[in-house]
Amino acid sequence: MAALVLPATLLVLGLLVAPMAILFRISLDRYSPTELVQEALTGENYLRAIADPYYREVLGTTLGIALLCTLLALLIAFPAAWWLARLEGRRRSLAVILTLFPLLVGNVVRAAGWMALLGRDGAINAALRGLGLIREPLGLLYTPGAVVAGIVAVVAPYMILTLATVIEAIPRNLEEAAANLGASPAAAFRRVVLPMALPGIAAGCVLVFILCMNAYATPVLLGGPQFKMMAPAVFDQFVRGTNWPFGAALAFILLLVTLALTLAGSAALSRRTAPR
Amino acid sequence: MGTLGLDSLSRRYGGTVAVERVDLEVAEGELVALLGPSGCGKTTTLRMVAGFVPPSSGTVRIGGRDVTRLPPHARDTGMVFQSYALFPHMSVGRNVAFGLEMRGIGKAERETRVREALRLVRLEGLEDRLPRQLSGGQQQRVALARALVVNPAVFLLDEPLSNLDAKLRAEVRAEIRGLQQRLGLTTLFVTHDQEEALTMADRLVVMERGRVRQVGTAEAIYARPADLFVAGFIGRINVLRGRLEGPGRFLAEGPTGPAATLPCPAATPPARPVLTIRPERIGIRPGAESGIPARLVQTAYLGPRTEYHFDLGTPGSGPVPLLAIRDTPGPAEPLHRLRTGDAAGLHWEAEDALLLPDDPA
Numbered sequence: 001m002a003a004l005v006l007p008a009t010l011l012v013l014g015l016l017v018a019p020m021a022i023l024f025r026i027s028l029d030r031y032s033p034t035e036l037v038q039e040a041l042t043g044e045n046y047l048r049a050i051a052d053p054y055y056r057e058v059l060g061t062t063l064g065i066a067l068l069c070t071l072l073a074l075l076i077a078f079p080a081a082w083w084l085a086r087l088e089g090r091r092r093s094l095a096v097i098l099t100l101f102p103l104l105v106g107n108v109v110r111a112a113g114w115m116a117l118l119g120r121d122g123a124i125n126a127a128l129r130g131l132g133l134i135r136e137p138l139g140l141l142y143t144p145g146a147v148v149a150g151i152v153a154v155v156a157p158y159m160i161l162t163l164a165t166v167i168e169a170i171p172r173n174l175e176e177a178a179a180n181l182g183a184s185p186a187a188a189f190r191r192v193v194l195p196m197a198l199p200g201i202a203a204g205c206v207l208v209f210i211l212c213m214n215a216y217a218t219p220v221l222l223g224g225p226q227f228k229m230m231a232p233a234v235f236d237q238f239v240r241g242t243n244w245p246f247g248a249a250l251a252f253i254l255l256l257v258t259l260a261l262t263l264a265g266s267a268a269l270s271r272r273t274a275p276r
Numbered sequence: 277m278g279t280l281g282l283d284s285l286s287r288r289y290g291g292t293v294a295v296e297r298v299d300l301e302v303a304e305g306e307l308v309a310l311l312g313p314s315g316c317g318k319t320t321t322l323r324m325v326a327g328f329v330p331p332s333s334g335t336v337r338i339g340g341r342d343v344t345r346l347p348p349h350a351r352d353t354g355m356v357f358q359s360y361a362l363f364p365h366m367s368v369g370r371n372v373a374f375g376l377e378m379r380g381i382g383k384a385e386r387e388t389r390v391r392e393a394l395r396l397v398r399l400e401g402l403e404d405r406l407p408r409q410l411s412g413g414q415q416q417r418v419a420l421a422r423a424l425v426v427n428p429a430v431f432l433l434d435e436p437l438s439n440l441d442a443k444l445r446a447e448v449r450a451e452i453r454g455l456q457q458r459l460g461l462t463t464l465f466v467t468h469d470q471e472e473a474l475t476m477a478d479r480l481v482v483m484e485r486g487r488v489r490q491v492g493t494a495e496a497i498y499a500r501p502a503d504l505f506v507a508g509f510i511g512r513i514n515v516l517r518g519r520l521e522g523p524g525r526f527l528a529e530g531p532t533g534p535a536a537t538l539p540c541p542a543a544t545p546p547a548r549p550v551l552t553i554r555p556e557r558i559g560i561r562p563g564a565e566s567g568i569p570a571r572l573v574q575t576a577y578l579g580p581r582t583e584y585h586f587d588l589g590t591p592g593s594g595p596v597p598l599l600a601i602r603d604t605p606g607p608a609e610p611l612h613r614l615r616t617g618d619a620a621g622l623h624w625e626a627e628d629a630l631l632l633p634d635d636p637a
Contacts, residue, residue: 174363176328176348176355176361177355177357177361177363178374178378179327179328179347179348179349180326180348180349180351180353180354180355180423181354181374181375181422181423181426182349182352182379182426183349183374183378184349187378191374192363195365196365
């Protein structure tokens with residue numbers, strides 16, 4: 001049996017752990033305009049990233065957007081997942097396919113669609129002007145709102161499917177038992193369905209939060225040049241600024257913050273789910 | 277506690293009928309069992325009483341009040357589910373306290389009543405356990421306590437014993453019946469197990485394909501089934517086809533011709549009668565000097581009782597099987613020496629047999 005996991009282990013070591021180790025090593029090097037990377041063993045890239053108010057703001061924006069998108073995705077996905085979990089047979093398969101439909105389109109193509117919808121001459125402004133409701137086009141594109149809408153649309157399917165799996169595993173007759181004991185539908189939801197769905201909510205939130213923290217195409221295309229999140233900032237350092245050591249340090253800061261918040265969130269939720 | 281009344285209660289799904297015009301009155305403190313094969317509508321009827329299934333027509337009354345349009349949480353029924361439906365994320369104590377909490381009862385009274393309810397089902401001291409840490413029988417008793425603690429107007433049991441092993445089932449059966457009688461609970465009980473229904477219920481409602489076939493006490497239904505379905509569903513019964521020769525004389529027919537004349541009640545027979553007789557009402561005299569001539573085909577030894585499979589057929593009639601069940605004879609009794617292939621004379625009181633209308637075939 002152990003031999004069977006060997007290929008997968010090698011794959012993970014070769015394609016994930018090794019590049020990460022190399023990247024970490026680079027984050028400790030020094031930038032040199034002539035050689036790009038000058039070998040060193042310094043923490044100054046990290047110190048600079050933490051000290052620089054610009055990158056602190058980028059990290060803050062990233063965190064804020066990721067938390068907001070996760071929350072919105074949860075609120076949108078829960079009713080949808082509840083409905084999906086109660087479907088059966090072909091109607092269910094159809095609903096799953098419809099849920100996954102947005103993921104069939106790549107991030108860039110989808111963002112282009114949002115641009116066509118939100119832009120100055122986009123569908124919404126054209127419609128509002130056509131109706132005579134506005135004279136000047138609304139600045140919808142290149143706003144944090146556009147980024148949030150774009151990211152939520154991408155991550156909602158993940159949240160819906162994760163939640164549906166958990167809700168499906170909650171026996172229906174538990175809701176009936178609660179009702180039979182005098183619980184209104186709202187009380188039955190709060191006291192029975194919600195606590196039992198918490199592990200799924202935790203899993204969905206972790207998954208979606210990670211996706212949001214690392215969003216790249218959506219913030220670049222819908223947020224515009226002034227709007228910065230961490231993933232595009234890392235990309236800029238590597239490709240535009242060619243400062244690999246600093247880009248690597250930013251990447252590890254993003255990784256650590258995501259990891260820390262994910263672990264803290266999971267721990268808090270698992271304390272709440274502990275039976276009383 | 278209150279009474280329960282169903283008036284012409286029906287439930288249709290599209291074109292198919294699940295429950296068809298069921299009328300029933302359950303008196304205060306009475307236990308009525310809905311009995312029937314799977315798909316007979318007994319569970320749908322129970323779920324309509326609880327409010328989980330809206331009736332297509334008819335009314336449900338609890339304590340004289342029409343509750344047909346009330347949602348489940350406003351109905352004041354206490355239900356024990358087949359799978360118990362305990363809340364897995366709550367301790368035993370919180371499971372039992374749930375209904376009290378929903379009724380806005382204060383913490384102090386809640387604790388007293390939970391303790392009392394758990395004592396009633398002999399689970400005191402297990403408040404802090406989780407349902408999954410209990411055995412099946414214990415979970416079942418938590419479900420009972422949870423339903424009883426709120427003093428529901430009507431107590432509903434949906435096949436509560438089907439997930440227990442045979443030995444435990446007999447025990448819990450007696451326990452539920454004891455509780456029900458002690459607390460005077462108006463109870464509707466769904467089961468497919470006739471033994472359960474016979475031993476526990478004050479009255480039985482035998483259902484088939486959405487309709488009530490017969491309502492009555494266990495004795496009445498067993499001794500005087502209304503039709504062949506009820507006769508065959510409750511206990512075992514011999515069904516002999518043939519025709520009446522005269523008052524009190526039924527000529528049983530085999531596949532190829534008449535076989536034997538059998539005693540039956542002389543009262544006005546139904547159209548197209550068949551003769552039915554319970555196996556334990558048939559007496560056996562080894563040898564063929566008197567009674568209905570028969571030949572022993574096979575015996576099955578069941579310990580305290582023995583099954584005797586006879587054939588009443590003659591060379592011209594083909595086989596006419598008849599089952600008799602007697603207490604297993606001791607070595608000194610003549611029946612002890614009856615062997616397969618031996619002749620015997622069978623007899624029964626005319627009033628023990630019952631003429632029922634044949635099923636429309």
